[in-house]
Structure formats: structure tokens, C-alpha cells
Amino acid sequence: MFVAVVRLRRTRPEIERGFRVPAVAWVAGSGFVASVAALCIGFVPPDQFGNQPLWRYLIVGGGLLVLGLLAPIAFLTFRKPSWVHPDHEQPLPPS
Known part of the structure; x- marks a missing residue:
């Protein structure tokens, strides 16, 4: 999803969108990093x-x-x- 938004913004900039996120590459990059971190944290077994x-x-x-x-x-x-x-x-x- 994060890669797709950056790719579509670059390959089809002429398409009209309801809202344009400023610095979309930074926003998508931080979202991707947060998702990977949440996935990794989910594999840490709890103390119980x-x-x-x-x-x-x-x-x-x-x-x-x-x-x-x-x-x-x-x-x-x-x-x-x-x-x-x-x-x-x-x-x-x-x-």
C-alpha cells in the first residue's frame, strides 16, 4: 500500500485526487517502517x-x-x- 501510493504518484501525476499528501514519500516510508516494526514486535513472545x-x-x-x-x-x-x-x-x- 505504501509503495503503491508513491508509484502511482510518480507514474500517473495527471490523475485528479481528492487530497494530495505533501511529502508522500516520507509519509509512506514512515508508515512502512512502523508496519514492519509492529510486525516484528508481534513475534516477541510474552512473559506468560x-x-x-x-x-x-x-x-x-x-x-x-x-x-x-x-x-x-x-x-x-x-x-x-x-x-x-x-x-x-x-x-x-x-x-
Whole structure:
């Protein structure tokens, strides 16, 4: 989401928007860093966890990998040509 806003601002500056964020690269960059920090902090086991195995955290991490990376890649790889908006001459390249 943060990369997309910067990319769209640079590749399609002529599109009229309801609101333009000043210094969008800085805002998106700080949002990305905050999101990564929150994700990393979420993997720190709480004190109440005790000496239980950490395999539960590996399952959560694997789920994030599948949903966050593999699903969008599969969606872009197997998309149908009919999904392209009529205003676009050719499909947008995967980013």
C-alpha cells in the first residue's frame, strides 16, 4: 500500500485526487517502517508464554508468508485478460 501510493504518484501525476499528501514519500516510508516494526514486535513472545515451544509463532509466520506474498503473486500470475479495465490498452505489469 505504501509503495503503491508513491508509484502511482510518480507514474500517473495527471490523475485528479481528492487530497494530495505533501511529502508522500516520507509519509509512506514512515508508515512502512512502523508496519514492519509492529510486525516484528508481534513475534516477541510474552512473559506468560513460559517455556512452551515456539512452533506456534512459526505457523503464524508461515501464514503471513502465504497470505502476504504467495497469494498476490498467484493472483497476478493467473489473472484473466478480461479483468483488464477497458480504458487500459494492455494489462498493468505486476509490481
